[in-house]
Amino acid sequence: MHSEPVPAPAPDLAPEPVLLTIGAVAERTGLPVKLIRHWSDLGIAPPADRTEAGYRRYGPEAVARLDLARTLRDLGLGLSTIRDVLDRERDLPEVAAVHADALEARIRTLRLRQAVLRSVARRGADAAELTALDELVRMSAAEREAIVRAFVAEALGDVGTSSFGRGLLAAMPELPADPTAEQVDAWCELSALVRDPALAAALRRMAEYAARYAPADASTAHAPTAGNGAEDGHGTGAGSQAQNGSQDGDGSQAEDRSQAEAAERLTDAWVRRVSAAMDGGLAPDSPAADAVVTAVVAEWLPLQSGTPGAPDRDGPAARARLLEQLEMAADARAERYWQLVCVINGLPVRPSLAPAGAWLITALRTNPTPGARATALEALYDGDAAPGAPEPPGTGLVDAFASVLAEVERLVTAVGPDRFGDPTPCADWDVRALLDHLVWENLIWAGLAEGSPPTDHGADHLGADPLAAFRAAASATMTAFRRPGMLERRYGPAPGRRLVEQLLIEMLVHGWDLAMATGQRPGFAEETVEAVLPSVREIYGALPRTPGGSFAPEAPVPDGSSATDRLAAFLGRRVVRTP
Numbered sequence: 001m002h003s004e005p006v007p008a009p010a011p012d013l014a015p016e017p018v019l020l021t022i023g024a025v026a027e028r029t030g031l032p033v034k035l036i037r038h039w040s041d042l043g044i045a046p047p048a049d050r051t052e053a054g055y056r057r058y059g060p061e062a063v064a065r066l067d068l069a070r071t072l073r074d075l076g077l078g079l080s081t082i083r084d085v086l087d088r089e090r091d092l093p094e095v096a097a098v099h100a101d102a103l104e105a106r107i108r109t110l111r112l113r114q115a116v117l118r119s120v121a122r123r124g125a126d127a128a129e130l131t132a133l134d135e136l137v138r139m140s141a142a143e144r145e146a147i148v149r150a151f152v153a154e155a156l157g158d159v160g161t162s163s164f165g166r167g168l169l170a171a172m173p174e175l176p177a178d179p180t181a182e183q184v185d186a187w188c189e190l191s192a193l194v195r196d197p198a199l200a201a202a203l204r205r206m207a208e209y210a211a212r213y214a215p216a217d218a219s220t221a222h223a224p225t226a227g228n229g230a231e232d233g234h235g236t237g238a239g240s241q242a243q244n245g246s247q248d249g250d251g252s253q254a255e256d257r258s259q260a261e262a263a264e265r266l267t268d269a270w271v272r273r274v275s276a277a278m279d280g281g282l283a284p285d286s287p288a289a290d291a292v293v294t295a296v297v298a299e300w301l302p303l304q305s306g307t308p309g310a311p312d313r314d315g316p317a318a319r320a321r322l323l324e325q326l327e328m329a330a331d332a333r334a335e336r337y338w339q340l341v342c343v344i345n346g347l348p349v350r351p352s353l354a355p356a357g358a359w360l361i362t363a364l365r366t367n368p369t370p371g372a373r374a375t376a377l378e379a380l381y382d383g384d385a386a387p388g389a390p391e392p393p394g395t396g397l398v399d400a401f402a403s404v405l406a407e408v409e410r411l412v413t414a415v416g417p418d419r420f421g422d423p424t425p426c427a428d429w430d431v432r433a434l435l436d437h438l439v440w441e442n443l444i445w446a447g448l449a450e451g452s453p454p455t456d457h458g459a460d461h462l463g464a465d466p467l468a469a470f471r472a473a474a475s476a477t478m479t480a481f482r483r484p485g486m487l488e489r490r491y492g493p494a495p496g497r498r499l500v501e502q503l504l505i506e507m508l509v510h511g512w513d514l515a516m517a518t519g520q521r522p523g524f525a526e527e528t529v530e531a532v533l534p535s536v537r538e539i540y541g542a543l544p545r546t547p548g549g550s551f552a553p554e555a556p557v558p559d560g561s562s563a564t565d566r567l568a569a570f571l572g573r574r575v576v577r578t579p
Helices: 022-029 033-041 060-074 079-086 092-123 127-138 141-159 163-170 181-193 197-212 237-243 252-279 289-304 316-329 332-344 354-366 372-382 397-413 431-450 466-481 496-517 526-540 563-570
Strands: 056-058
Touching (some): 060 079, 181 332, 197 332, 252 289, 252 354, 316 354, 397 526, 466 496, 496 563
């Protein structure tokens, strides 16, 4: 038998690729046909073949290329870059890294834009402010810094080489990539502030002062600042920024750092002393304020060593120099500049030094030499009543004081709790605070007359019943003032009658304040007020009428005003004629 030959196995043949129509590719990728056609024309996913009718047909790799292209496009890459990556002409990790940086920059811009829009919504900005904020978004960090740097350089001119100038230039505001609403608001405010010629003038004055009083071995004098940080860069924040600037090769940066730290310690020290005095109710134009001035001068003097004409002891020259420094530095715009820089740079912001600075300026003006105010009052106390002053009517000074207290009590009685939040002629007090002060004044003077410890100024002296609190305090005062011999007894340099007179004046002027705040008319006896007016002028006439002082400048009064109105006007109250 013959068997049939067995045929040899056929060779393996690769299967024909499955080609897809453009519609099928669109179905698999989820991309529109029009987009696939466009990308195909750009070479991102070229067709593998065409039908006899010219229709495109794609291989499986086209689907993979289109999927990757879509991913890269969603990440923001351009089509030419996508094509280079797909064709292996550019390395994907390298492209990804570059694009990640670009995305980060874009994200920062978007976050800043978001913060700006929220700022606009929060502050109710108008169209002009919105335009300015939009410019802020479009600026690069370098452009934003250039605005401030150009302002500082122009403001300082040829005195920018002092440590003050170097500190300003080193403390450039730098808005972070993801700013808070507060930082955006601060930058907007700063952008407007640096356009203010008054700020430039203030900074130049400070730089000129620093250059004029530069120590022989340094570039600036140390001054406790009054409202801004003329020497230490606002004390906390900007001074630190100046210290963190780059080294300039001659050691001046380290020197600036040491000077800023010393000035900051001095600022902290005097602010603590003055704040304690303010919290205790000590008036800057009172004799007791001189002790605070003496302590501040003692801490300040060592830092003046080496400066031209530096004083070596407390006295008129030292106090005049310190007063000059404080007044030079007391500029609200400059203080605000430093505060905004600190906010933008995320640094601690020292509370405003202006109130404490105003207090210390007033205390220095009141006491240009050690003990000046006390000496003047001792001379006054050693004399009798002011020349030409009539004696109070009735049975004497204490009875006149009692009648004033009774009228103040009448005014207090008419004040209901619904008026406690109303403003008063004393700018820092509402009605409740004024009532509290009236009670405190009686407690403090009664305690002084009795030799009791002083009452805490910061405590609440009213409690739940302000009228009862006033009556109790007034009763304590009258008991103390009616003790036999009280008027002749000496309380330090002053006789007791001067204590009674002083509290009588306080009750008159603050009683007037209460009446004006609550729509009443004070009914003080005209002859009593006329009797004390000469003493008021004698005691308070020479006091500095400064923002930190007890009294504003004397105000005009309408013709025919009462003695009480004239007293109030002399002590800085605005008197308005009522029908």
